Amino acid sequence: xxxxxxxxxxxxxxxxxxxxxxxxxxxxxxxxxxxxxxxxxxxxxxxxxxxxxxxxxxxxxxxxxxxxxxxxxxxxxxxxxxxxxxxxxxxxxxxxxxxxxxxxxxxxxxxxxxxxxxxxxxxxxxxxxxxxxxxxxxxxxxxxxxxxxxxxxxxxxxxxxxxxxxxxxxxxxxxxxxxxxxxxxxxxxxxxxxxxxxxxxxxxxxxxxxxxxxxxxxxxxxxxxxxxxxxxxxxxxxxxxxxxxxxxxxxxxxxxxxxxxxxxxxxxxxxxxxxxxxxxxxxxxxxxxxxxxxxxxxxxxxxxxxxxxxxxxxxxxxxxxxxxxxxxxxxxxxxxxxxxxxxxxxxxxxxxxxxxxxxxxxxxxxxxxxxxxxxxxxxxxxxxxxxxxxxxxxxxxxxxxxxxxxxx
Numbered sequence: 001x002x003x004x005x006x007x008x009x010x011x012x013x014x015x016x017x018x019x020x021x022x023x024x025x026x027x028x029x030x031x032x033x034x035x036x037x038x039x040x041x042x043x044x045x046x047x048x049x050x051x052x053x054x055x056x057x058x059x060x061x062x063x064x065x066x067x068x069x070x071x072x073x074x075x076x077x078x079x080x081x082x083x084x085x086x087x088x089x090x091x092x093x094x095x096x097x098x099x100x101x102x103x104x105x106x107x108x109x110x111x112x113x114x115x116x117x118x119x120x121x122x123x124x125x126x127x128x129x130x131x132x133x134x135x136x137x138x139x140x141x142x143x144x145x146x147x148x149x150x151x152x153x154x155x156x157x158x159x160x161x162x163x164x165x166x167x168x169x170x171x172x173x174x175x176x177x178x179x180x181x182x183x184x185x186x187x188x189x190x191x192x193x194x195x196x197x198x199x200x201x202x203x204x205x206x207x208x209x210x211x212x213x214x215x216x217x218x219x220x221x222x223x224x225x226x227x228x229x230x231x232x233x234x235x236x237x238x239x240x241x242x243x244x245x246x247x248x249x250x251x252x253x254x255x256x257x258x259x260x261x262x263x264x265x266x267x268x269x270x271x272x273x274x275x276x277x278x279x280x281x282x283x284x285x286x287x288x289x290x291x292x293x294x295x296x297x298x299x300x301x302x303x304x305x306x307x308x309x310x311x312x313x314x315x316x317x318x319x320x321x322x323x324x325x326x327x328x329x330x331x332x333x334x335x336x337x338x339x340x341x342x343x344x345x346x347x348x349x350x351x352x353x354x355x356x357x358x359x360x361x362x363x364x365x366x367x368x369x370x371x372x373x374x375x376x377x378x379x380x381x382x383x384x385x386x387x388x389x390x391x392x393x394x395x396x397x398x399x400x401x402x403x404x405x406x407x408x
Contacts, residue, residue: 002102004038004042004044004052005052005055005056005102006102007038008031008034008035008038008052008056009056009059009060011034011037011038012027012030012031012034012056012060013060015030015034016030024057024061027057027060027061028053028057031053031056031057032053035049035052035053035056059102059106063110063113063114064101064106064107064109064110065086065099065100065101066078066080066086066099066110066153066155068099069086069088069097069099070133070135070137070155070157072088073160074090074091075088075089075090075157076089076090076091076092076156076157077089077154077155077156077157077199078153078154078155078157079094079152079153079154079155080107080151080152080153080154081149081150081152082107082149082150082151082152083100083101083102083103083104083106083107083150083151084100084101085100086099086100091344092340092344092345092346093344104150104151107150107151108151110153111141111143111151111153114131114133114139114141114153115129115131115141117131117133117134118131118132120243121243122141122143123143124143126243127142127143127144127145127146127147128140128141128142128143128146129141129243130224130225130243131225132158132225132226132227133155133158135158135160136158136226136227136229137155137156137157137158137227138155138156138158138225138227139153139154139155139156139225140153140154141153156227158227158229159204159229162204162207162208162229162231163204163207163208164208164211165179165182165183165208165209165211165212166179167208168204168205168208171346172345172347173201173205173346173347173348174347174348174384175383175384177384177386178348178351178368178384180404181351181367181368181403182209182212182336182351183212184396184401184402184403184404185333185334186209186210186212186213186292187212187214187399187401188292188395188396188398188399188401189268189291189292189395189398189399190291190292190333190334190395191286191287191291191292191293191294191331191332191333191334192209192293192294192332192333192334192335192336193294193295193296193297193305193309193332193334193335193336194206194209194294194295194296194297194335194336194337194338195296195297195298195299195301195302195304195305195335195336195337195338196296196298196299196337196338196339197298197299197300197339197340198298199340200338200339200340200346201338201346202273202296202338203227203228203272203296205336205338205348206228206270206272206294206296207228207229207230209294210228210230210232210233210270210294211232213230213232213233213268213292215232215233215234216234216235217233217235217267217268217292218235218236218237218264218265218266218267218268219233219235219236219237219266219267219268219269219270220236220237220238220239220261220264220266220268220269220270221236221237221238221239221269221270221271221272222239222241222254222257222258222261222269222270222271222272223238223239223240223241223254223271223272223273224240224241224254224272224273224275225240226238226240227272228270228272230270237261237264237266239257239260239261240257241253241254241256241257253278254271254275254276254278255276255277255278255281255316258271258278258281258282258285259281261285262285262288266290267290267292268290268291268292268293268294269282269285269286269290269293270293270294270295271293271294271295271296272295272296273295273296273297273298274295274296274297274309274312275297275298275312276312276315276316277312277313277315277316277317278312278316279309279312279313279316280312280313280316280317280319280324280327282295282331283309283313283327283328283331283332284327284331286331286332287327287330287331291395297309299337301337302335302337302350302352302364303364305335305337306328306335306362306364309328310324310325310328313327313328322360325357325360325361325362326357328354328362329354329355329356329357329362329363330356332354333353333354333392333395334351334352334353334354334367335350335351335352335353335354335364336348336350336351337349337350337351337352341372341380342380343375343378343379343380345379345380347370348368348370348384349369349370350366350367350368350369350370351366351367351368352364352365352366352367353365353367353388353390353391353392355391355392365387365388365391366387366388367386367387367388367389367390368384368385368386368387369384369385369387370382370383370384371383371384371385390403
């Protein structure tokens with residue numbers, strides 16, 4: 001069957017005038033004609049003809065065998081480990097697929113198609129690239145020899161209908177009480193930093209949390225690859241970093257964009273992820289009149305995230321450690337830490353308040369903590385316990401807001 005498909009595909013390519021810009025319909029017409037011609041001499045049912053038409057069209061105009069996975073709403077992530085090995089994530093679990101590329105060349109074609117669509121360059125001189133698909137899905141590509149076993153592609157699919165905080169409550173990511181608490185924190189302009197490991201849902205949670213930003217406020221988002229979907233924000237500016245070209249020039253870093261954003265009169269600044277020395281500019285933006293700003297970072301705990309922020313700032317400056325800690329303590333109000341449990345579910349594991357400095361150390365207190373109670377049918381059960389009351393209430397008072405009274 002694969003051989004039949006390759007023969008028809010070759011005939012289609014021979015007929016296509018590569019000097020002209022052909023529409024999808026024109027290419028489909030050529031594919032249909034060649035399939036009919038081939039079927040006149042070979043036994044082929046209607047279902048097989050339709051499948052062949054779809055496969056050939058996807059290989060020429062879409063992303064080849066990956067296209068059906070991109071169109072499958074149950075798939076949240078796609079991982080390619082060379083032409084013959086493709087995995088997907090569904091409901092937090094990984095599954096091997098029986099899909100494979102017809103050749104290494106076909107896989108390379110998909111790589112170049114993805115990169116070129118966003119004016120990115122990926123080759124042996126620049127073998128690693130972060131980019132996105134047209135629908136916003138996040139893509140990471142690594143070429144050999146860096147990827148030892150062949151081209152590696154990871155695609156984090158862009159949700160067509162982003163999850164809301166109400167939906168996250170329904171799925172057990174957080175409780176109604178915690179949702180209501182965070183809603184007021186966002187409305188009051190508390191600066192919130194979201195931490196967690198890879199794949200724990202930081203971007204999803206940030207997207208959902210941003211729905212509580214008052215619609216009249218001006219928001220600037222800054223990302224490596226634009227994927228945030230702030231649909232309720234009307235006055236929105238989206239900025240995206242750019243890698244250096246082959247000569248090592250024309251790079252526009254996250255750090256550059258944070259500095260630029262300060263001149264754009266934002267009410268809030270959202271940095272998709274802090275990874276390096278741009279952390280200093282992010283922290284400075286947090287406490288220079290941009291209340292209610294957000295960012296995220298990779299860490300295994302709240303304490304680990306604070307330590308990593310110190311390291312990131314020190315990577316790009318010679319500021320004394322004590323001054324760095326003061327920047328963190330005065331810039332961040334709340335830390336929200338997410339995680340994936342052993343049943344693959346995603347949860348808010350804790351919410352902590354940054355209290356300030358004491359004896360040269362950053363002081364935090366846990367406000368909410370997720371506590372496991374057991375397992376039922378392979379799923380972890382538990383709930384969120386409030387450990388302490390919010391201490392720093394100045395921003396609440398400034399906006400005339402108050403927290404709901406706690407039921408006894």
